[in-house]
Amino acid sequence: MQLRMQYRTLVVIAAVAILGCGRGTKPANEAAGASASAAAPTQAVTEYARPAKPSKQYRIGISIPHLANPHYVGQAYGYIDEAQQLGAQVTLLEAGGYEHLDKQISQVEDLIASKVDAIILAAISGPGTVAIVEQAAAAGIPVINVNVMTDSDKVVTRIRSDDDVIGRMQADFMGERLKNGGNVVMLRGAPGTSWAEIRGNAFRQRLKDKYSSVNVLGEQYSQSTPVDGLRLMEDFLQTYPQISGVYNGADSTAVGAAQAVKSAGKAGAIVMTATDFQIDTEKFIREGVITASVLQQPVTMGRWGVRAAIEYLQKKPVPAVMFTGLMTATKDNLDTLDLTTVRAPAGWTPPVR
């Protein structure tokens, strides 16, 4: 009896664990970003060639938020493949989601303790990773920010997309399609990340400046998963039947939102813009549910991260800010895009530690 009770308790505990995963959202009025401030480049490098293979085998530790988004799988491929080309040894750690800041910090601490030569960090939180970056710097280990920035000037370089442009491109697309006025909702992405802040703010600003007939009805932050996108979009459609456009800071929410739009029978009637290009995004563009997506080049981000680490370790100058390129995908150009810098090769799986 005793044993059975305990078993039941454990089952319920497991159920609670699943319950506990329900993610919160935020009200629409707080657009001010805390973490965007640290990433205001003036002159960014947009080309970064592979250096010569060094004679020494460097050990590079990499910490990324998660691998549940194909964007990060592409980035992981960039890291691993580039490290192979340059003879570096890589430890790739993922924290299991944007909600696990404490885990990312522990992982980076462990990287510092195992005395890697350099650390590449896609930060779960801009303000939240300041302390750990400074700890690494104090231990003499250079930190390179890729994709998501830390609010600290102790990082060696920042490699990312021009998130400002990603927001503006979506706004331009939306504005052109909704020339006669429209009502837009925004799925911003993970709260506290540089990308969600910069892209979303740029989108809003551009609409305000250039397309004043397009209103923003509401915005929500969430983890970048399809489940969150689906849930938020369903609720948005209930709240605002007049929606004519949807902005997505990340394509994982877009995939969920597209499902909601499609089930509501509004495919094609609502202009949907997204960021990135996972397989489902491509599918939804083909079906005409997602109208356009701005493609980042995560594979390139990964490659540049490793290149920058190695150049820095060889005491060569490393630019302070680097922007990887962007492309736009619409139904018309789907089959002509060069995706080698966007996705990992089909079937490739990351060797996670």
Added chain:
Amino acid sequence: MPAVIVALAIVFGSINPNFWSVTNLANVSRQISILALLSLGQTFAILSGGIDLSVGSLLALVSVVCAQVMKEFGLVEGIVAGVAAGGLAGLVNGLIVARARVPAFIATLGMLVAARGAALTLSGGLPIAGLPREFLVLGAGYIGPFPIPSVVAVVAFVFAHLILSRTRFGRYMYAMGSNEEAAVLSGINVAKYKMLVYVASGLFAGVAGVILTARVISGQPTLGEVQELYSIAAVVIGGGRISGGVGGIGTTLMGVLVLGILGNGLNLVQVSSYIQNIVIGAIIVGAVYVDLARERRRR
């Protein structure tokens, strides 16, 4: 269990000598200090026949309250407010469990969900940055060679141990957990002491939340996911009985050490984080099984 810990340490140390480095030992102790503090409250709750599922979410609520008050009023005020927020949430748990007689599992499950919601509401879902730099010391500083979070955890362990072994409150926790009816019949004010249990658990979560906030020098409404489950795991791995009455600070310490050393060691010897979860899951069940088997043999 101590033998297991030593064995783990030797294995990890022989694969990656950095395991024994001072930096890393400081790391391990700093990393486990949060779990350690939560597990102390959990020990009280489980020992007294209850459970506290809210401790993970409380980390987030405490973090947000602490950061907001700190920005508004100052360093000390923020720290006090954070700990108080934990205590207050614990008091609510306690009132619901002891006075309204809602089972602890349900009451604290409600708090788990509600506290997360409160943290997200207060912060608008965004991290709260711009805390004073001096606050960082609490998360990253040292007293001699010892990281401050670890020192706080050790002090809390001693304190909790004294409560359990030297006070009436401590004895009553065992009594309530072994047989609540008997405790009532022997004249113990069960409602009062139950309430104290959850207040204590909330306060421990408050201290943990403040330290974690210092570690990330920002208020973070998403902190502490599933930490409540790890705190329960820490209690039972060491030998605490899930239904109450058996266990203590010593056994919980063992549980915390096993989980902490495993997490850090597996990272250092480069075991995939996916496989780590499988290993930890197996160890939770395995440890309890071994414990039960030994108990049965003794009878």
